[in-house]
Amino acid sequence: MSIKKNNLHIYNSLTRNKEKFIPLNPGVVGIYVCGPTVYGDSHLGHAKSYISFDVVVRYLRFLGYKVRYVQNITDVGHLQSDADEGEDKIAEQARLEQLEPMEVVENYTRSYFEDMDILNVSRPDISPRASGHIPEQIEMIETLIKKGFAYEVAGNVYFAVEKFPGYGKLSGRSLNEMKEGHRVEVQSDKKNPSDFALWKKAEPVHLMQWKSPWGKGYPGWHLECSCMSGKYLGETFDIHGGGMENKFPHHESEIAQSEAANEKPFARFWMHNNMVTVDGVKMGKSLGNFTTIKDAVKKHSPLAIRYFILGSHYRSTLDFSSDALAAADKGLQKIHAVVSKVFNIQPTGKEIDHEFENEIEVYKKQFQDALDDDFNTPRAIAATFDFIKKINTWLSDKADKVSYNTYESLVSVLRDYLNGILGILPDTFKQAEVNVGKLDDVMQLLIDLRNQLRKEKNFALSDEIRDRLSAIGITIKDTPEGSVWES
């Protein structure tokens, strides 16, 4: 597949500028996104992050790039509280649920993928686990010690931030500021309070521990991302994504570890997505104001949630409320209604409708211009609404003489954009080409019979058909172009 004309610009958090995106290796893109720590069900904040990056990956693929998308599963080393102290989050959850840590990890990893599947988020190509990469992490620590960037104290190994001159370049901080900014100082064996743990010594009761040159212990949180991104994408790679709140210290530390160990630049583009808020306040696990995805889909359709999230830019905060989601749901239904109509018509005419083909081209340009501009999905959606207005007008005067070519152009653009890139069409719309399958035949039969009844003005029976179908989740709408159904 060849690369389409590439005019993609991405806002790079590292340089604080929109930059033209040109991958390191022609035609290939490596992207790493910080994945979840699997100690609880995912919430809408996760949904925003992973849906946003899903569209990034889908768009890059649409442009013709061969994309390798790596997203880690953090299953060890993520500590409960400040300054590298406190209990491991997974271990704590295991204690609470009276399970093995790896059972906790397994349960919530499955739960995470279930949620992502239902939100139509494509799976990463590789989902490496921290606990599966202990030898690599130990090796990296050894390299860092050898090169003088890390030191061991009584079974703990720390990264010496003063040894790495670039520390703070991503988050825009200097070490001096950090010293002054430190809150309550924790007693610690660190040489500098800003140093962070690469390896933590495990107490004998600790459930997760591995042998290392420094005794039994477990890796620090930041290390896994450095290791696994390097292993699967190379020491320098194209895009690193994650939540804004992880810029510091997590991403800053990743850069320090990787660049110190490899002596090469780390990620070229850093993308940070913004937060979901509730009444203006960040939705977060520690605040307890979160709505899990599993709860959200009880009240709203998964695609409406996805569409709602894509309705604001990934770098903007998104305030969640049930009302806002309901409004989004209506907007999405409008899109679905038009797509359903389009997919139900049978092109018979021969003429090529140049005027309408031109509208399709206008839409293509607007849609792609929007995504080329730092994945501006709200603008792409606005362009879609402009276009569906055009489609509706076109359908009402020309549907009977639609040419197959024009129809094909229309169907393929809808399929590429709404299903392929934005991922907001339901499964029933995915096979756009021909209506095949038993259900379609049965539905056609019912619709034909019902329309016969309507002609005979037997509305009691025709309404009963519609009502009973509605009760089993199939909607019939009588439009000027004929009756359409969707489930």
Place this chain on the structure above:
RNA sequence: GGCGACGUACCCAAGUGGUUAAGGGAGAGGUCUGCAAAACCUUUAUUCGUCGGUUCGAAUCCGACCGUCGCCUCCA
């Protein structure tokens, strides 16, 4: 205290120097319709937190102020 972001209609949300300030939801009026739903048309910000400045020209750049939020401690 330090670093950073944001403030656009009733609600959500694009737009970051130049003709009439996108789009969605909600509201109002109309066309269509057996009904329902949808669709279509019209309509709802002389104005972009406030006050100054730069400019021929600013929502867009600069400054101050007010307000909200994020990070500096785990969080997508």
